[in-house]
Amino acid sequence: MLKPFRLHEPTTVSEAIDLLREHGDAARLYAGGTELLLAMKAGYLHYDELVNVKTVAGLDRIWKEPDGTLHIGPVATHAALESSPLVAECRPLLANVEHRVANVRVRNVGTIGGNICFAEPHSDPAAVFVLSGAQVEVTGPRGTRMVRMDELQTGPYETVLADDEMLTDIVLQHEPDGVRSAYLKFGYHHRPTLGIAVDVLLDAGGMIIEDVRVALGSVPPVALRVRSAEDVLKGETVASVLADGSLVAARAGEIAAEACGATSDLHGSAEYKRHLVGVLVPRAVAQAITALPHLAGGSST
Numbered sequence: 001m002l003k004p005f006r007l008h009e010p011t012t013v014s015e016a017i018d019l020l021r022e023h024g025d026a027a028r029l030y031a032g033g034t035e036l037l038l039a040m041k042a043g044y045l046h047y048d049e050l051v052n053v054k055t056v057a058g059l060d061r062i063w064k065e066p067d068g069t070l071h072i073g074p075v076a077t078h079a080a081l082e083s084s085p086l087v088a089e090c091r092p093l094l095a096n097v098e099h100r101v102a103n104v105r106v107r108n109v110g111t112i113g114g115n116i117c118f119a120e121p122h123s124d125p126a127a128v129f130v131l132s133g134a135q136v137e138v139t140g141p142r143g144t145r146m147v148r149m150d151e152l153q154t155g156p157y158e159t160v161l162a163d164d165e166m167l168t169d170i171v172l173q174h175e176p177d178g179v180r181s182a183y184l185k186f187g188y189h190h191r192p193t194l195g196i197a198v199d200v201l202l203d204a205g206g207m208i209i210e211d212v213r214v215a216l217g218s219v220p221p222v223a224l225r226v227r228s229a230e231d232v233l234k235g236e237t238v239a240s241v242l243a244d245g246s247l248v249a250a251r252a253g254e255i256a257a258e259a260c261g262a263t264s265d266l267h268g269s270a271e272y273k274r275h276l277v278g279v280l281v282p283r284a285v286a287q288a289i290t291a292l293p294h295l296a297g298g299s300s301t
């Protein structure tokens with residue numbers, strides 16, 4: 001049963017921060033509430049004061065700088081990202097992944113800031129943000145600071161945010177034209193057992209893997225970029241990676257499985273997750289290589 005609480009509705013970021021400072025441990029920010037309210041109903045958490053940041057104007061804004069840098073407000077819903085022309089143009093993989101987040105109800109209510117700040121280990125967008133090298137803007141009484149996405153979440157349900165700080169922007173730099181992407185998701189429930197995000201950049205002739213990024217979500221406690229697996233793939237020919245029984249692709253999967261930091265939970269044992277990583281990383285890389293490239297002003301799935 002959900003215990004009584006008081007809901008505050010500030011209209012500015014400074015008002016929201018002041019409320020957090022005033023009420024201390026008794027207060028928490030409230031956005032979509034798809035995770036927080038469930039935890040409170042179940043009795044795992046309780047706060048006497050909830051600060052609704054959906055009433056702060058501008059925190060749901062999605063916009064692009066002239067240089068292609070994409071900004072996403074933390075109160076933007078999953079559905080807004082899924083349908084945004086700017087997201088489809090600048091980060092088509094994110095739009096594709098948002099389409100597969102949970103279910104329609106969660107996508108329409110849940111916010112991207114709430115998702116990554118709640119730090120639930122089974123998050124689809126977190127893996128994409130780590131893959132993309134995203135940064136978040138954090139604002140508090142001491143000013144504003146930028147935090148890399150791969151440093152924001154420190155463990156299950158834990159972040160580097162102080163109790164009186166809040167996320168105010170998500171920033172993704174412009175990616176090179178020609179990047180090809182894929183997101184392979186596996187699981188029996190709305191939350192994935194694992195999610196594998198891959199970016200691949202081929203040379204001008206489309207024959208050599210010039211650059212590659214691989215990120216894992218849901219397997220480790222926080223989304224993780226697997227650089228050791230990337231090193232195996234960089235400089236390899238497309239033919240060698242896509243060949244049936246490719247030793248290069250298999251080795252990348254093996255290294256990713258070794259480095260994934262899998263933990264056991266209700267979605268599977270650590271051993272099971274490591275096996276899945278070893279099998280599915282090569283598939284995700286192959287899907288990325290064969291996907292349409294991202295072109296300036298265009299989109300791709």
